[in-house]
Amino acid sequence: MGYKVHTVDGKSGEVSLAHVRSQTAQITINTPAAGTHVMCRIPAAATVTAIRGYLVGGTSVTFNVTRRRSTTNVDLLAADLVANTADAWTSSTTIQNGALAAGDTLIADIAAQAGNPTQAVIEVDYTVHTPASTPPE
Numbered sequence: 001m002g003y004k005v006h007t008v009d010g011k012s013g014e015v016s017l018a019h020v021r022s023q024t025a026q027i028t029i030n031t032p033a034a035g036t037h038v039m040c041r042i043p044a045a046a047t048v049t050a051i052r053g054y055l056v057g058g059t060s061v062t063f064n065v066t067r068r069r070s071t072t073n074v075d076l077l078a079a080d081l082v083a084n085t086a087d088a089w090t091s092s093t094t095i096q097n098g099a100l101a102a103g104d105t106l107i108a109d110i111a112a113q114a115g116n117p118t119q120a121v122i123e124v125d126y127t128v129h130t131p132a133s134t135p136p137e
Helices: none
Strands: 002-006 012-016 020-030 035-041 046-056 060-069 072-075 081-083 089-092 105-114 119-129
Touching: 020 035, 020 105, 046 060, 046 081, 060 119, 081 089, 105 119
Parallel strands: none
Antiparallel strands: 002 012, 020 119, 035 105, 046 089, 046 119, 060 072, 060 081, 060 105
16 A cells, blocks of 8 residues: 555556565663663664663663674764653664664663663664565556
């Protein structure tokens, strides 16, 4: 299903948006402490659009998300994000190194915590770009 469009020559057709899909990778870390936590493997070429953190209990969790490609790790945020309001989301849409390739691994990297949080939830929104299927003639 797509949107009906008309071209310059007056013929109508459909534009399929099925080739662009938004997805979210999420990890819940109980009793978070400094360290790395594998989130997921990216299935196809994608672009990161946002990173969020949610704090349950405690004072704060400081984190970044790392993209691992082969043996190279790069941070997706220029500066660590600090989730420091209990039961509320903290987010950033200022992404660096946000182009993902099929097979990349996303890793939640917790730098520090304060006040003994009960849980930290980290999410990465990304848009997967897959080839559009050709509709039958």
